[in-house]
Amino acid sequence: MRLRLLITAVAAVALAGCGSGNSGNGSPTSAASNDAAVQYMDKVCGAASEFAKLEKTAPKLDSGDPAKLKADMAAYIGQLAEAFTKSADELRKVGTxxxxxxxxxxxxxADTFTTLGTTFAEAKGKIDQADANDPTGGLQAAGEAIAKLSQLADPLKDLQAVPELEKAALTAPKCQEMRDLGVAPTT
Structure with a gap:
């Protein structure tokens, strides 16, 4: 189903920056600076990965039971909203x-994650208000949230402007964990 592809795409798009990096030589920096950058990126990847803890596939949706379909979809979209919002909150706490x-x-x-959280929270609200017997009502709201996601840029793209942090992400333990889970690229 399209929703399974969405969830995979969300994880890949949102975490793409943590695993991507330029393997070329950058300007030399001190070991202390590198260690501090790695520790900082460890916090960033840890904060940004809150949604990675969610089940990566949508719940099995039962089209034969419209009320259950609506409830399951609302719960799942709500979990995504909460995870993106929590990631945004945690990113704001990372520090200097x-x-x-x-x-x-x-x-x-953090602003991008807030936008994602709001998008999914609004979709959940529309699903909750939709008539379960209307085959397009609730699912249309989910589809609209999915469409908005495709319009958003890579939430971690801003790290590309800071090559030292992008490089630090390659060795930061939390960024490594995400790569090991398959939610961030290995390059």
Whole structure:
């Protein structure tokens, strides 16, 4: 179903920046600066990955029971809304970046996650209000949320403006965990 593809796409898009990086040589930095950048990125990836804890596939949707279909879809979309909102909140708590430009990039990421959370919360509200016997009502709201997601850019793209943090993501343990779970690219 389209929703399974959505969930996979959401995870890949939202975490793409944590695993991507330029393997080229950057400007030399001190070991202390590198360690601080890795620790910072560990916090960033940990905060951004809240939704990665969710089940990656949509619940089995029973089209033969419209009320159950509506309830299951609303619950799942609601979980996504909560996870994106929590990620945004956690990103805002990461603290001061040891690298110039890092804090600004993380704040932009938090704003993007807030937008995602709001989009899914609004979709959940529409699903909750929809008539379960209307085959398009609730599912249309979910589809609209999915369409809005496709219009959003990579939430972690702002890290690309800070090459030292992008490089630090390659060795930060939380970013490694996401790659090991298959929710972030390995390049």
């Amino acid at each position: 970046s040891p690298i110039a430009g890092g804090e600004e990039a993380v704040n932009k990421m």
